[in-house]
Amino acid sequence: MTSTNKDPILVVVQLTGGNDYMNTVIPYENPLYYDNRTTVGIAQEDVLPIGQGLAFNPTLSGIKNLYDQGKVALINGIGYPTPNRSHFRSMDIWHTCEPEKVGDEGWLGRAIRDLDPKAENVLTGVNFGRGLPRAMALTGVPVASVAVLETYGVLTGITPEAERTQALDLFSRMYSPIAGTGHVMDYLGSTGLDALKGADILKTVPDLYQSSVEYNDSVIGRNLKGIAKVLTANLGTRIFYTQQPGYDTHANQVPTHKALLESLSLAINDFYEDLREHNTSEDVLIYLFTEFGRRVRDNGSGTDHGAGGLAMAIGDPVKGGIYSEYPSLAVGDLEEGDLKHNFDFRGAYGTVAEKWLGLDATTIVGGKFEQLDFV
Amino acid sequence: MAGTDRALMAHLLRRSGFGATFQELDRYCELGYEAAVEEILHPEQQPGIEEDVLERYFVDWKESRNIEAAMTEFVYRMNVYAGSRPLQEKIALFWHGVFATGLAKVLHEKTLLNQIDMFREGGLNNFRDLLLGLAKDPAMIFWLDNNFNHKGAPNENWGRELLELFSMGVGMDGKENYTEEDVKEAARAFTGWTIDDDNVTSLPFGKIPWLFRYVPEDHDDDEKTFQGETGNFNGEDIIDIIVKQPATARFISRHLYNFFVADEPQVPSWQHTPPGNPELIKILEHEYFSSNYNIRSMLRVLFNSDHFKSQEARFAKVKSPAEVVVGTLHLLGDFKFPKRTIFETALGCRYMGQDLLNPPSVEGWHTGEEWIDSGSLVERVNFVADQVGNINQPGVRAMVDALLSQATELDPLSIIGGCLEMMGHVQLHEKNKEHLAAQIRTMLDQHSAFVAGSPEDIESAEKTILHTMKMIGSTREYQFA
Numbered sequence: 001m002t003s004t005n006k007d008p009i010l011v012v013v014q015l016t017g018g019n020d021y022m023n024t025v026i027p028y029e030n031p032l033y034y035d036n037r038t039t040v041g042i043a044q045e046d047v048l049p050i051g052q053g054l055a056f057n058p059t060l061s062g063i064k065n066l067y068d069q070g071k072v073a074l075i076n077g078i079g080y081p082t083p084n085r086s087h088f089r090s091m092d093i094w095h096t097c098e099p100e101k102v103g104d105e106g107w108l109g110r111a112i113r114d115l116d117p118k119a120e121n122v123l124t125g126v127n128f129g130r131g132l133p134r135a136m137a138l139t140g141v142p143v144a145s146v147a148v149l150e151t152y153g154v155l156t157g158i159t160p161e162a163e164r165t166q167a168l169d170l171f172s173r174m175y176s177p178i179a180g181t182g183h184v185m186d187y188l189g190s191t192g193l194d195a196l197k198g199a200d201i202l203k204t205v206p207d208l209y210q211s212s213v214e215y216n217d218s219v220i221g222r223n224l225k226g227i228a229k230v231l232t233a234n235l236g237t238r239i240f241y242t243q244q245p246g247y248d249t250h251a252n253q254v255p256t257h258k259a260l261l262e263s264l265s266l267a268i269n270d271f272y273e274d275l276r277e278h279n280t281s282e283d284v285l286i287y288l289f290t291e292f293g294r295r296v297r298d299n300g301s302g303t304d305h306g307a308g309g310l311a312m313a314i315g316d317p318v319k320g321g322i323y324s325e326y327p328s329l330a331v332g333d334l335e336e337g338d339l340k341h342n343f344d345f346r347g348a349y350g351t352v353a354e355k356w357l358g359l360d361a362t363t364i365v366g367g368k369f370e371q372l373d374f375v
Numbered sequence: 376m377a378g379t380d381r382a383l384m385a386h387l388l389r390r391s392g393f394g395a396t397f398q399e400l401d402r403y404c405e406l407g408y409e410a411a412v413e414e415i416l417h418p419e420q421q422p423g424i425e426e427d428v429l430e431r432y433f434v435d436w437k438e439s440r441n442i443e444a445a446m447t448e449f450v451y452r453m454n455v456y457a458g459s460r461p462l463q464e465k466i467a468l469f470w471h472g473v474f475a476t477g478l479a480k481v482l483h484e485k486t487l488l489n490q491i492d493m494f495r496e497g498g499l500n501n502f503r504d505l506l507l508g509l510a511k512d513p514a515m516i517f518w519l520d521n522n523f524n525h526k527g528a529p530n531e532n533w534g535r536e537l538l539e540l541f542s543m544g545v546g547m548d549g550k551e552n553y554t555e556e557d558v559k560e561a562a563r564a565f566t567g568w569t570i571d572d573d574n575v576t577s578l579p580f581g582k583i584p585w586l587f588r589y590v591p592e593d594h595d596d597d598e599k600t601f602q603g604e605t606g607n608f609n610g611e612d613i614i615d616i617i618v619k620q621p622a623t624a625r626f627i628s629r630h631l632y633n634f635f636v637a638d639e640p641q642v643p644s645w646q647h648t649p650p651g652n653p654e655l656i657k658i659l660e661h662e663y664f665s666s667n668y669n670i671r672s673m674l675r676v677l678f679n680s681d682h683f684k685s686q687e688a689r690f691a692k693v694k695s696p697a698e699v700v701v702g703t704l705h706l707l708g709d710f711k712f713p714k715r716t717i718f719e720t721a722l723g724c725r726y727m728g729q730d731l732l733n734p735p736s737v738e739g740w741h742t743g744e745e746w747i748d749s750g751s752l753v754e755r756v757n758f759v760a761d762q763v764g765n766i767n768q769p770g771v772r773a774m775v776d777a778l779l780s781q782a783t784e785l786d787p788l789s790i791i792g793g794c795l796e797m798m799g800h801v802q803l804h805e806k807n808k809e810h811l812a813a814q815i816r817t818m819l820d821q822h823s824a825f826v827a828g829s830p831e832d833i834e835s836a837e838k839t840i841l842h843t844m845k846m847i848g849s850t851r852e853y854q855f856a
Binding site for chain 1: 442478479480482638693722725726728733735737741743744745747748749751752753756757760761764804806807810811814817846849850851
């Protein structure tokens with residue numbers, strides 16, 4: 001692989017619902033794991049060992065494969081002080097970097113602003129999903145939220161295509177500046193034309209894309225494929241965001257979690273292969289996170305909300321390995337039955353922002369936090 | 376009533392509610408402006424929905440097991456009442472924006488929906504009572520940590536926001552309205568105001584709404600000095616002192632103006648930015664005191680003021696996402712009973728940037744032009760175009776039929792004029808009217824311009840009208856209330 005020396009790109013994947021850390025990276029040599037995980041525990045003979053007494057869940061063979069090539073950094077025990085076990089609140093904290101008060105600015109919104117201060121490219125930030133994740137929210141920062149790439153755009157409900165083309169033509173006329181109508185009308189006008197521009201650019205993407213990689217069919221697979229299409233079209237997008245929902249495995253965890261991790265692992269592997277095929281894998285860092293890990297002791301069917309969790313950085317720019325320590329499972333070391341976090345997530349974001357995107361981490365994560373060397 | 380008065384009535388209904396259908400406008404115009412204002416100001420005298428019937432057929436409809444379901448209930452109620460009790464819903468939305476409380480932290484849908492109900496029932500009454508209700512509201516107590524506000528160990532969160540965001544505001548006319556000492560003393564006065572711990576869990580009986588509880592042993596009954604007054608104040612005393620401050624009159628007046636009349640700069644800048652219309656604010660402040668803090672009286676003065684009725688105030692506000700969603704739904708005449716599809720429709724508010732019951736912070740949503748970014752604008756445009764283009768919706772059918780019955784021959788400008796009127800007297804800029812007319816002319820050239828003719832003629836006329844409504848719904852102008 002030769003480096004293309006392009007601008008670094010970040011792809012953030014949110015595992016929504018609280019991914020069970022202990023069943024993703026398994027401390028399989030620790031008898032306490034099996035004491036606590038009588039129902040959902042993964043048998044020692046099935047796991048995929050990676051050293052230091054840790055192993056991947058057997059369904060993660062795709063990610064394990066990348067790990068073996070030194071392209072996966074595991075950030076153990078990631079979290080924040082006084083953990084909140086509410087999905088909403090905890091996710092909010094991860095999005096805004098504000099554990100103490102309710103914040104309304106997203107860390108990636110700030111990163112996009114710093115990457116493109118004049119908002120010159122309407123596609124600097126692209127989310128695959130409906131609505132804007134708070135992580136990307138910041139006044140004055142345009143972000144395109146794409147539910148489905150092929151149908152993204154303005155007035156998508158108008159058919160047939162000829163009629164829609166006419167409608168869009170009229171739309172752009174009606175959003176063009178009209179002297180003397182005031183700055184709010186002007187602002188709406190330029191925003192409408194921006195949206196049209198973004199949609200116009202994105203419209204060309206599916207036709208440009210060619211790949212021999214056949215993505216596994218799943219929500220996360222489709223979204224990462226959409227990202228690959230936009231990314232390889234070189235539109236100047238620097239930050240992509242998407243999520244894989246469903247990790248709230250209170251009940252019937254074994255088959256559910258297995259299916260989730262399997263599609264995640266396949267999708268990540270497909271995505272990476274796709275980037276390689278397009279000779280751009282060195283430009284992309286994939287960052288996976290979840291709002292919290294799950295309770296150490298299972299509840300007889302699944303696991304309840306916990307604290308300290310796992311983040312992963314994946315890709316060619318990543319220095320693979322095991323970072324930060326796996327939290328102790330000993331009863332005395334737990335915090336209300338949960339793993340104690342031992343690495344602040346803002347340090348991991350800071351690492352990505354500073355060492356990968358080349359930005360000042362302090363403003364983005366709201367302070368100075370210990371960083372890691374995974375980039 | 377003359378045409379201009381009809382436009383004024385439409386303006387009144389856009390602000391006091393979510394816009395009016397042409398049939399509703401007929402009725403309001405017969406009443407006359409001041410009588411219409413009076414009717415709107417008394418939603419409680421208008422018919423309600425039959426909750427018992429709803430509960431019989433939709434047993435779990437109020438279960439609100441998650442934030443999306445709670446948001447759906449909120450949108451459903453706004454829509455179902457938009458015709459009969461518009462201001463009841465509008466004032467609830469108003470106070471939800473001011474007293475912004477969020478499920479991100481509260482996590483208890485029923486408790487927060489009870490807070491919204493309190494705004495529906497008391498939002499037009501005495502501001503002192505409302506503030507007291509808010510101080511005792513379990514969702515608010517939890518949201519701002521007053522359950523951690525203990526005698527000897529005060530938590531200032533509620534005390535501060537009560538002053539800064541809910542009543543006085545940081546400052547006015549460039550000066551500060553209260554001191555840090557005031558915040559501390561207010562917090563002390565509310566020690567012991569907490570929630571009933573027994574109801575915090577949701578198992579095994581589903582979610583039982585939380586209740587307010589006063590714990591006298593945890594209340595700091597020592598002397599306090601607040602806003603220059605000294606005494607062994609309890610929370611209620613603090614509220615009594617707050618409501619008589621000129622700063623409170625100003626703050627509430629500006630909020631009403633910002634929500635009902637014209638977009639103002641964002642709230643944090645009010646200390647240093649004078650009101651857009653100082654005269655009307657002065658009148659509202661005066662009414663605040665002379666009516667003994669009555670919100671209904673203030674709104675009566677506001678709606679009847681020359682400034683509110685003037686052309687200047689028309690379309691001087693960017694619609695909030697809830698106004699876009701509910702206003703459009705109201706035109707359609709759909710969802711009079713709960714049905715599954717309202718769920719996705721209600722989520723439109725979230726996609727447009729107003730996650731109801733989950734504001735971005737205690738400061739609520741930034742309003743006006745800050746509602747708009749490229750993503751949210753796309754959502755608005757597509758939402759409205761998709762909805763008003765659906766001929767199967769009874770309201771759309773009625774609008775189309777009414778337009779078809781008005782003319783035997785349709786020309787572009789009369790189609791546009793008719794559609795604008797039907798959609799709530801939207802005003803399109805002359806230039807945009809020309810652009811739209813040019814396109815309609817092409818459409819009409821391709822088909823017949825005559826409606827009186829064959830079924831094909833009628834079909835093509837219908838199609839043209841629907842297209843026109845879609846395009847009007849996608850304009851910048853439609854984003855203004």
